Amino acid sequence: MSGRRVADLGEFELIDLITAGLGRGEQVVLGAGDDAAVLRLRGDLAVSTDTMVENVHFRRDWSSAHDVGRKSVAACVADAEAMGATGVGVVVSLSVPGELEVEWFSDFAAGVRAECDNAGVSLVGGDLTRAEQIVITVTVLADLAGREPLRRAGAQPGDDVAFCGRLGWAAAGLAVLSRGFRSPRAVVVAQRVPEPPYGQGVVAAQAGAHCLIDVSDGLLADLGHIAAASQVQIDLDSSRFEIAEPQQAVAAALGGGNPLIYQLTGGEDHALVGSFPPGRVPSGWTVIGRVNDGPAQVLVDGAVPDVEAAGWQHFGPAR
Amino acid sequence: MSGRRVADLGEFELIDLITAGLGRGEQVVLGAGDDAAVLRLRGDLAVSTDTMVENVHFRRDWSSAHDVGRKSVAACVADAEAMGATGVGVVVSLSVPGELEVEWFSDFAAGVRAECDNAGVSLVGGDLTRAEQIVITVTVLADLAGREPLRRAGAQPGDDVAFCGRLGWAAAGLAVLSRGFRSPRAVVVAQRVPEPPYGQGVVAAQAGAHCLIDVSDGLLADLGHIAAASQVQIDLDSSRFEIAEPQQAVAAALGGGNPLIYQLTGGEDHALVGSFPPGRVPSGWTVIGRVNDGPAQVLVDGAVPDVEAAGWQHFGPAR
Incomplete structure (x- = not known):
């Protein structure tokens, strides 16, 4: 697919590049493809969102698309870890210029999937839009499984x-x-x-x-x-x-x-x-x-x- | 605050403009301000995400900041409705240029809060970053409360x-x-x-x-x-x-x-x-x-x- 640009492909072709062969964790009732994904949690939901912007949070000459995909997931899932929760799923919103190479796009998607595997979470949905600059927003859905969240408040003298x-x-x-x-x-x-x-x-x-x-x-x-x-x-x-x-x-x-x-x-x-x-x-x-x-x-x-x-x-x- | 730009304010001042006086629904265990928000659902979680990009999905000369804030929430919560779920919370990621007027920013935040009230959902978190263009990603967390999701599949002859x-x-x-x-x-x-x-x-x-x-x-x-x-x-x-x-x-x-x-x-x-x-x-x-x-x-x-x-x-x- 060398040389092809994102603008050359239809929205659904691009989405297929992201979702093809996606696995699905046991807590995923319904994955990507409908109006919403459905997850079954064992306890309270912990949710956090994290945005990375090209030339603000990453540079394409410093990081591969695969790296950027991995980092966007890792940074977000870490917020769920910090509550003592277990990441179950992520949704990923990706905004890209039409002239972006399809190769960058598919490498990014592979990075997202790879880090989801590392983190033990499922990619369950997202959105794909045009923008002048690459902007990535990942939202993690995590399971407290009956535990209380670990907050920032709570440290005690002597700890x-x-x-x-x-x-x-x-x-x-x-x-x-x-x-x-x-x-x-x-x-x-x-x-x-x-x-x-x-x-x-x-x-x-x-x-x-x-x-x-x-x-x-x-x-x-x-x-x-x-x-x-x-x-x-x-x-x-x-x-x-x-x-x-x-x-x-x-x-x-x-x-x-x-x-x-x-x-x-x-x-x-x-x-x-x-x-x-x-x-x-x-x-x-x-x-x-x-x-x-x-x-x-x-x-x-x-x-x-x-x-x-x-x-x-x-x-x-x-x- | 006429004339002031987003770049003139610190990140925490800006976040205060969004979160000041935020209400919190009864299913919100923990709102914005920690690593993640915590929601208590009665059934499965429905989650969907939606991105709006300036000059792609809205134009600042056609729509007020308040309108854009309202629309970004409404479009996203509608996806939860379409599963037969009840919206509980949203997280909002906002990327803006540093030269954006603070007034636009605070009107947008007021629009987000107003539509959250209309929809009966709580704003429970988000992220705020710089970008060349305004990019808004809203993710809705919705409760199926023991019901099965209403999918796209399922229509039957005679319906x-x-x-x-x-x-x-x-x-x-x-x-x-x-x-x-x-x-x-x-x-x-x-x-x-x-x-x-x-x-x-x-x-x-x-x-x-x-x-x-x-x-x-x-x-x-x-x-x-x-x-x-x-x-x-x-x-x-x-x-x-x-x-x-x-x-x-x-x-x-x-x-x-x-x-x-x-x-x-x-x-x-x-x-x-x-x-x-x-x-x-x-x-x-x-x-x-x-x-x-x-x-x-x-x-x-x-x-x-x-x-x-x-x-x-x-x-x-x-x-």
Whole structure:
């Protein structure tokens, strides 16, 4: 199909490129193709939506269509994980220019399907429209299966703060891509496709977590949301963070700053972070700090960290 | 706030403009503000998503921001109605240029909230991003409350075909707007904001409807989906259609064609149309034809209607 443009195909041909051979999870009563999809949940519904815009959240010269498809699903399903819910289905809205290559379109669709498989969710519907710029909105439908949602509020003094997943990899990747480099490969790959710790939201809930959030804006910013919602102070222990070799290499190559900055302020890896009663942190999670009584703020080693306003403004794309 | 641009405000200030004073339905366990919203349903979940793009689905010189907000919610909730489900919540993703006036933004948000009130659904979340063009994606979460979904398949020979809502109003409105006119006002208003017959999807389900769809692409096109999915022939009786005075006026003013064309091929009014066992058509619905054994097609007065390929290509915006 080389050379063909989206405008050359009819709407239904394009939809077939997305839905052909779609699997269907056992909780999907009715998949794509009618006015709405129908899902059967075991408990309350958790729902979240996430939009990615070309040249704002991704660049076609940095990421393949497959990467963009995977990332759009991963970023959204991570929000369901952060409630302690299990993703069941996603609906995907895709707006594209008519001159877009059909190959980009079908690679994107393959990426969406691949990440749905990784996350254990079914693609159950969507919408397809023309626009001047690629805009992708994914909405996740997730099942709390009888459990209470894990909110941002709920952290209690004495709790251990722990995370699961990766911190600072995507930010280090963005730092090198922004300067025109393509290595170290591990961080560049991480920027293109996050690896949320699927299933660990439920693990946290079952372990008795008091609160949970996914790291999308940056660890300090997202823990700041927990501190504000829970009205607690969070104190991180910098000695608990392991700086991976590629992050050290990036920091050294780009000016010798402290590579911890990527882990503290970089988003887009979609790690899960929350607080647990002492002794209840599940295996596979890393304790990085404590919840204290005190003003709602996030400290590092007992002091206000010396970074500018934390979060994606540093290392994430503008939006 | 005259003169201010979206780029002048922070993300959280903008979100406050949308969510300030939001009500919350009794099935909303957790509204906007955490990683996901949580809804408590009584039965299976029906979910559908719908995207509107500036200059493709709406024009800022034809429609106010309030109109666009209302239409984006109405068009999406109509898909839930078409399954026989009751809308519970919506999430709204909005992508806008940084130079957009804050006034447009807040009027849009007011329109979204107003139509949510009309439809009896709660706004429970969303996403806000920058883009070159306004792109709106609404996803509706609806409750089947123990009922089976009303699919497109299911029409049976002998059924009465009936609709509820309005046909051809938005198409007549688009016809005059496209030629630079702003009257008759009734059809122009209908083009700007549809009035789906909220609650009638459940009424149809309780009456024993065999199938249901909402008219978004045009009556012939959408009944064509039912005919194909149900493998039946549908025969419409043109004498059953009432042509409203403004539609006659538009047809006369624009060249004297048959005004029935607006009702047969115009979408965007989001009427509901389906088939019922004889004698089971609920009050408030209008019988317009019959389901027959035969090839999967839609006839008018026993013959293939003499219009080009039916649907939005005629009267809807390009997409």
